Amino acid sequence: MKIVIVGGVAGGASAAARARRLSESAEIVLFERGQYVSFANCGLPYYVGDEIKVRNKLIVTTPERLRERFKIDVQTGCNVVEIDRAAKQVVVQKVGSSEIIRQTYDKLVLSPGASPFLPPIPGINSPNIATLRTLDDVDRIRARVDAGIDHVVVVGAGFIGLEMVENLVHRNIKVTLVELADQVLPVMDREMTTPILAELKGKGVVVHLKTTVSEIKTVDDRIVTQLSTGETVDCGMVLFGIGVRPENKLAMDSGLATGPRGGIVTNSCMQTSDPDIYAVGDAVETEDYVLKSRTQVPLAGPANRQGRLAVDHIFGRNVRFRGTQATAIVKAFGTVVASTGASEKVLKRESKSYKKIYLHPANHAGYYPGAQGMSIKLLFDSSDGKILGAQISGGEGVDKRIDVLAMAIQAGMTVFDLEESELAYAPQFGSAKDPINMAGFIAAGVVRNDHPIVHVDQLTDMANACLIDVRTEDEHRLGSIPGSKLIPVDQLRDRLNEIPASEQVIVFCQVGQRGYIATRILKQRGYDVRNLSGGFKAYRLFHPAS
Numbered sequence: 184m185k186i187v188i189v190g191g192v193a194g195g196a197s198a199a200a201r202a203r204r205l206s207e208s209a210e211i212v213l214f215e216r217g218q219y220v221s222f223a224n225c226g227l228p229y230y231v232g233d234e235i236k237v238r239n240k241l242i243v244t245t246p247e248r249l250r251e252r253f254k255i256d257v258q259t260g261c262n263v264v265e266i267d268r269a270a271k272q273v274v275v276q277k278v279g280s281s282e283i284i285r286q287t288y289d290k291l292v293l294s295p296g297a298s299p300f301l302p303p304i305p306g307i308n309s310p311n312i313a314t315l316r317t318l319d320d321v322d323r324i325r326a327r328v329d330a331g332i333d334h335v336v337v338v339g340a341g342f343i344g345l346e347m348v349e350n351l352v353h354r355n356i357k358v359t360l361v362e363l364a365d366q367v368l369p370v371m372d373r374e375m376t377t378p379i380l381a382e383l384k385g386k387g388v389v390v391h392l393k394t395t396v397s398e399i400k401t402v403d404d405r406i407v408t409q410l411s412t413g414e415t416v417d418c419g420m421v422l423f424g425i426g427v428r429p430e431n432k433l434a435m436d437s438g439l440a441t442g443p444r445g446g447i448v449t450n451s452c453m454q455t456s457d458p459d460i461y462a463v464g465d466a467v468e469t470e471d472y473v474l475k476s477r478t479q480v481p482l483a484g485p486a487n488r489q490g491r492l493a494v495d496h497i498f499g500r501n502v503r504f505r506g507t508q509a510t511a512i513v514k515a516f517g518t519v520v521a522s523t524g525a526s527e528k529v530l531k532r533e534s535k536s537y538k539k540i541y542l543h544p545a546n547h548a549g550y551y552p553g554a555q556g557m558s559i560k561l562l563f564d565s566s567d568g569k570i571l572g573a574q575i576s577g578g579e580g581v582d583k584r585i586d587v588l589a590m591a592i593q594a595g596m597t598v599f600d601l602e603e604s605e606l607a608y609a610p611q612f613g614s615a616k617d618p619i620n621m622a623g624f625i626a627a628g629v630v631r632n633d634h635p636i637v638h639v640d641q642l643t644d645m646a647n648a649c650l651i652d653v654r655t656e657d658e659h660r661l662g663s664i665p666g667s668k669l670i671p672v673d674q675l676r677d678r679l680n681e682i683p684a685s686e687q688v689i690v691f692c693q694v695g696q697r698g699y700i701a702t703r704i705l706k707q708r709g710y711d712v713r714n715l716s717g718g719f720k721a722y723r724l725f726h727p728a729s
């Protein structure tokens with residue numbers, strides 16, 4: 184068996200090493216057009232920020248190591264330019280020379296990744312316009328930063344953009360962030376990004392939303408960046424992180440099927456439309472685990488797992504890629520934001536029926552020093568409570584909860600399973616009722632109709648409802664929802680005469696807990712009452728204090 188692999192980083196290197204572990208006799212040839220294999224793309228922003236100080240730490244393994252330990256024929260500086268499917272050969276050009284070689288294969292694995300997208304605007308090819316994908320890119324960016332530039336415009340507030348913002352600020356560089364959407368992290372639901380936007384602004388980052396860069400002019404060593412708003416920003420470098428496009432030229436030229444957004448179409452065994460050619464990683468289109476629709480998710484986890492799985496299939500194992508649920512996490516300064524599964528905006532777009540809840544638990548017992556709050560949004564099927572997606576914003580403990588919820592989605596669990604989840608607890612790590620249990624309790628109460636709720640984004644349609652703030656007078660004074668009437672929960676039973684029995688009643692507290700108690704009190708007395716999910720904190724996610 185001769186396996187040829189194109190691309191030697193996340194998916195490609197995983198495939199190569201797995202192939203050797205499964206077969207000592209296989210011939211494994213890996214072509215990589217760069218000089219490095221298996222480097223840590225995900226660590227690149229932290230090298231710019233000097234969090235990772237030694238460049239060599241970014242190199243996970245070397246061609247020599249792959250040759251020595253795995254007997255893989257690694258050929259760097261080799262660009263695969265053509266697939267001759269009829270002859271089962273790839274055509275390879277040595278980088279920087281006209282030398283062409285042909286290599287036969289029994290099975291071919293494509294893991295060419297995705298390339299950063301640059302907009303076709305005037306001046307885009309000027310010097311000091313950067314994207315970040317390779318070690319060469321990071322060397323250029325770091326050299327510029329080390330030279331002492333004072334100001335960088337980062338275009339694109341996605342994961343890589345935000346990581347670069349944080350690391351540039353660490354280097355004492357002024358950062359202007361420009362984003363086309365009306366929010367940062369556009370893959371997430373807007374309200375869940377409010378805390379990270381506030382954090383960026385608090386750290387002095389100038390954020391322009393609903394804005395694009397329309398032109399770039401170089402004046403001496405400076406760059407004048409023209410924004411669509413009419414403003415100009417003078418800086419030393421413009422860094423684009425506005426998304427990636429699958430490297431699909433090889434696949435398209437050889438007639439392999441690609442999807443509407445350019446991803447190489449694969450089946451659940453990672454085979455392309457040619458069963459002897461597999462494709463993995465950022466270049467492919469696979470199935471969305473939750474929605475069962477087609478999707479492209481450029482993340483390291485799926486790339487690595489797909490590389491391994493493709494090779495398992497080549498060696499006859501009965502494997503199937505489950506699809507991807509796009510579990511992702513990012514940190515900017517003290518704020519961590521994470522998501523898994525479907526977002527609300529995608530569920531709406533796909534016309535799926537769903538319910539949602541918000542809650543704001545602490546990462547561990549409040550009495551133990553250092554507890555940090557988080558905001559959780561849980562999306563679930565309105566009929567059976569099956570978990571469809573989750574987003575969390577906070578600090579410590581966000582990573583743990585998103586991973587638990589990611590596993591719950593993979594296991595096809597419901598909100599009732601979250602109620603029953605038994606998770607590790609000591610005061611430093613969690614609570615006897617973990618945030619995951621709390622999410623389950625609240626969501627299960629909603630599905631069982633014990634706990635009628637309403638959401639902040641429904642309030643405008645319910646303007647005639649009687650809105651009651653059940654917090655304390657002090658809390659109310661510090662800020663409340665316009666038009667609300669204060670009746671603290673402990674006075675509610677004595678002040679029922681102030682609540683019109685014939686009207687829709689909405690109660691809210693700070694996070695939803697006292698509101699729930701108030702809802703139970705009023706519901707049992709016959710009121711048509713709903714609790715504002717996530718309380719005033721959820722209100723502030725939608726309507727930040729100015």
Ligand code: FAD
Binds near residue numbers: 216317433466
């Ligand atoms: P890559 O790892 O990009 O490898 C593709 C390789 O193929 C490249 O080295 C390329 O040179 C080579 N190649 C392409 N075409 C050819 C050809 N014709 N011939 C020969 N060689 C070729 N993901 C996360 O999940 N978490 C993170 O925190 C995260 N952070 C990231 C930060 C940055 C700055 C970047 C750039 C990416 C980050 N990612 C992260 C994404 C993650 O790195 C990718 O999803 C993953 O590397 C994709 O693996 P891949 O094998 O598909 O492509």
